[in-house]
Amino acid sequence: MKKILLSLIFLYSISSLLIGQTQAGLQKDILISTGTSNVDLVYKVNGRDGRLYQSYIGAKLGNLLSLNQIRDAGHLAYATFGTDNLFEPAIRMTHNDGNPSLELKYVSHNVEKPNANITITHILLKDPEYPVEVTLNIKSFSAEDVIEQWVEIVQKEAKPLTIYNYASSMLHFDASKYWLTQFHGDWAEEMKMQENELTSGIKILDTKLGTRAHMYQTPVFFLSLNEKSDENNGELIAGTLGWSGNFQFLFEVDEKNSLRVISGINPFASEYTLQPGKVFKTPSFIFTYSNQGKGLASRNLHHWATSYGILDGNGPRMLLLNNWETTYFKFDEPKLNGLLDDTKKMGLDVFLLDDGWFANKYPRNDDKAGLGDWQENKTKLPDGLGYLVKEADKRGVKFGIWIEPEMVNPKSELYESHPDWILKLPNRPEHYYRNQLVLDLTNPKVQEFVYNTVDGMLTKNPGIAFIKWDCNRMMTNAYSVYLKDKQSQLYIDYVNNLYNVLDRLRQKYPHLPIMLCSGGGGRVDYGALRYFTDFWASDDTDPLERIYIQWGYSYFFPSVSVCNHITSWGKQSLKFKTDVAMMGKMGYDIPVNELTEKELKFSQDAIANYKRLSDIIWHGDLYRLASPYEGNRAVLMYVNSAKNKAVLFAYTLNARYGESFNRIRLQGLDPAKTYKIQEINVPTEGKHTGGSESGKTYSGDYLMKIGLNAGSSTALTSNVFEITE
Numbered sequence: 001m002k003k004i005l006l007s008l009i010f011l012y013s014i015s016s017l018l019i020g021q022t023q024a025g026l027q028k029d030i031l032i033s034t035g036t037s038n039v040d041l042v043y044k045v046n047g048r049d050g051r052l053y054q055s056y057i058g059a060k061l062g063n064l065l066s067l068n069q070i071r072d073a074g075h076l077a078y079a080t081f082g083t084d085n086l087f088e089p090a091i092r093m094t095h096n097d098g099n100p101s102l103e104l105k106y107v108s109h110n111v112e113k114p115n116a117n118i119t120i121t122h123i124l125l126k127d128p129e130y131p132v133e134v135t136l137n138i139k140s141f142s143a144e145d146v147i148e149q150w151v152e153i154v155q156k157e158a159k160p161l162t163i164y165n166y167a168s169s170m171l172h173f174d175a176s177k178y179w180l181t182q183f184h185g186d187w188a189e190e191m192k193m194q195e196n197e198l199t200s201g202i203k204i205l206d207t208k209l210g211t212r213a214h215m216y217q218t219p220v221f222f223l224s225l226n227e228k229s230d231e232n233n234g235e236l237i238a239g240t241l242g243w244s245g246n247f248q249f250l251f252e253v254d255e256k257n258s259l260r261v262i263s264g265i266n267p268f269a270s271e272y273t274l275q276p277g278k279v280f281k282t283p284s285f286i287f288t289y290s291n292q293g294k295g296l297a298s299r300n301l302h303h304w305a306t307s308y309g310i311l312d313g314n315g316p317r318m319l320l321l322n323n324w325e326t327t328y329f330k331f332d333e334p335k336l337n338g339l340l341d342d343t344k345k346m347g348l349d350v351f352l353l354d355d356g357w358f359a360n361k362y363p364r365n366d367d368k369a370g371l372g373d374w375q376e377n378k379t380k381l382p383d384g385l386g387y388l389v390k391e392a393d394k395r396g397v398k399f400g401i402w403i404e405p406e407m408v409n410p411k412s413e414l415y416e417s418h419p420d421w422i423l424k425l426p427n428r429p430e431h432y433y434r435n436q437l438v439l440d441l442t443n444p445k446v447q448e449f450v451y452n453t454v455d456g457m458l459t460k461n462p463g464i465a466f467i468k469w470d471c472n473r474m475m476t477n478a479y480s481v482y483l484k485d486k487q488s489q490l491y492i493d494y495v496n497n498l499y500n501v502l503d504r505l506r507q508k509y510p511h512l513p514i515m516l517c518s519g520g521g522g523r524v525d526y527g528a529l530r531y532f533t534d535f536w537a538s539d540d541t542d543p544l545e546r547i548y549i550q551w552g553y554s555y556f557f558p559s560v561s562v563c564n565h566i567t568s569w570g571k572q573s574l575k576f577k578t579d580v581a582m583m584g585k586m587g588y589d590i591p592v593n594e595l596t597e598k599e600l601k602f603s604q605d606a607i608a609n610y611k612r613l614s615d616i617i618w619h620g621d622l623y624r625l626a627s628p629y630e631g632n633r634a635v636l637m638y639v640n641s642a643k644n645k646a647v648l649f650a651y652t653l654n655a656r657y658g659e660s661f662n663r664i665r666l667q668g669l670d671p672a673k674t675y676k677i678q679e680i681n682v683p684t685e686g687k688h689t690g691g692s693e694s695g696k697t698y699s700g701d702y703l704m705k706i707g708l709n710a711g712s713s714t715a716l717t718s719n720v721f722e723i724t725e
């Protein structure tokens with residue numbers, strides 16, 4: 001101990017000397033601007049101490065020169081632990097000689113310009129005493145006003161060292177008040193929005209689930225500065241982490257009312273051994289800044305996501321008929337052929353065969369057995385998947401399949417043959433969730449197994465046109481035989497190796513549509529969505545609940561990625577269910593053969609309407625006009641970039657006695673254009689209210705200043721308007 005203390009004092013004096021040398025070398029401050037079209041994030045190297053500071057974040061500055069005149073450099077850009085920082089650090093490590101401190105000085109920076117829209121700034125920082133280098137990477141997407149930040153840590157010491165904190169991003173704000181909007185939930189009740197003022201001290205949003213980012217907390221937030229923001233007013237950032245495992249957002253308000261926001265992998269129980277020469281790369285923190293409220297922030301993220309965050313985000317999508325809620329595990333070939341017929345009859349594109357098609361020794365007839373044994377069940381599918389692909393083809397539709405390749409039931413051949421491939425604690429009972437356990441993806445043999453499961457199925461059946469990749473549990477009682485004494489690396493290595501498997505699959509199958517699913521919305525993040533075309537938003541498909549759930553997702557994820565299925569959940573009308581599903585990527589999971597003739601015709605027409613309008617819904621600009629959190633109706637609209645076509649959805653959630661809704665002002669239209677309003681999805685039977693505007697023509701100016709009647713006097717009804725120049 002004494003020895004460490006002495007060497008610390010020695011090191012301190014050496015580094016003071018070095019600071020002196022650096023001062024002489026640097027002298028002048030250096031400004032590093034990493035902005036987008038409308039946002040500036042400016043760093044400053046302080047010539048007096050050689051450290052890097054965050055000098056400014058906010059609306060674009062006309063001129064950066066004034067920043068140079070401020071003597072106070074700002075807040076440490078990537079605060080370390082062990083020297084003079086008294087608040088939460090972005091990074092903490094112990095060197096292999098036991099020294100628990102890190103000092104980072106600016107060395108250099110360079111700028112890459114892969115294309116006109118993207119600028120990547122790399123800022124190299126180094127400890128003056130130890131061969132440890134930290135590179136801050138800032139990728140700015142100019143047109144979308146989105147910034148991605150990640151960090152790379154390299155050490156060249158003689159032996160391994162341990163890192164305890166390794167944030168992707170550290171941002172600082174100086175405002176009078178801070179308002180944090182977070183989204184929490186559980187299975188079947190995802191994306192519940194809460195807003196609170198941050199007070200002095202630390203507030204943490206995080207999860208510790210291992211296999212996925214969220215279930216109880218979603219890895220997204222809004223942070224409003226000074227005042228609360230609404231859809232069109234207020235200054236805020238919207239942030240999210242591209243990581244499919246434990247995440248942490250930490251908000252610390254200090255004694256001067258400054259706020260630091262530290263985002264990254266949750267460091268909880270995750271100290272990591274960094275080998276000499278190896279790079280530790282953090283996931284990306286992705287954020288946008290808006291001084292025009294949450295609406296603009298969402299549109300920025302949607303534009304970014306469709307171009308860069310989601311696989312083939314700007315491309316088309318196929319519409320599904322899924323059999324999960326219709327058959328559960330009970331089906332055979334004749335039943336499936338009937339569902340293929342239904343897919344065609346409805347005008348849908350793909351039939352997606354869900355859970356229950358595999359395993360023979362322990363057949364998958366419920367969720368208690370078979371997971372891990374990915375061979376077709378001979379009783380249910382005597383002719384294999386290939387037969388179903390052919391049957392689909394005969395009908396002019398496609399065939400898709402469900403898998404959950406990271407998991408295993410104890411009642412399976414996989415469990416019997418490879419007990420060491422499974423995450424489970426020695427000396428403790430196995431702990432199940434949905435009767436299953438997680439495979440140990442840190443083990444290369446398991447990675448190979450997962451890759452081969454998917455690749456083998458696709459090689460044997462090249463006609464498979466869609467996959468739903470499920471993940472129905474988190475880690476509990478987890479221990480990796482493979483990791484031996486490095487158990488604290490499990491959470492991180494699991495996710496990185498999942499990405500390695502997905503990388504390999506995507507090299508071979510770059511555009512195959514794959515839905516990301518995790519027992520509902522448990523795996524929705526931009527780390528995974530690089531590999532997936534869409535995600536299953538929730539197992540809760542009751543349309544009233546879905547309005548809130550989908551509303552929540554719409555803040556951060558574009559509608560093209562949010563799968564909404566019309567199912568038997570909820571007692572509302574088929575029209576209401578259809579209109580709710582339409583605000584994202586619509587699909588079906590209902591017994592089509594039980595629809596009346598009129599219901600079938602209504603659905604066929606709705607699907608045709610949806611196909612005509614889907615490009616506007618998926619890739620247009622979203623305007624949320626009336627929030628279900630603030631009243632008894634929810635209204636939103638999408639407008640295409642030419643502003644000659646829009647779709648408006650109005651849902652009446654409740655109708656209090658005597659309540660009437662005001663006209664709602666539209667947004668995003670061209671004031672000079674004239675628009676025709678046409679109601680679609682009008683049922684041919686039963687009472688229908690609220691469509692009084694259909695057939696009328698108004699100027700964009702009128703619609704945006706005076707508005708449209710949207711909402712009816714009957715609870716749980718809806719209207720969809722097609723708005724055409």
Ligand code: DGJ
Pocket residue numbers: 324354355402470472517518519520536538539
């Ligand atoms: C959970 C998913 O969310 C459901 O849609 C379904 O695929 C089941 N898993 C199948 O086990």
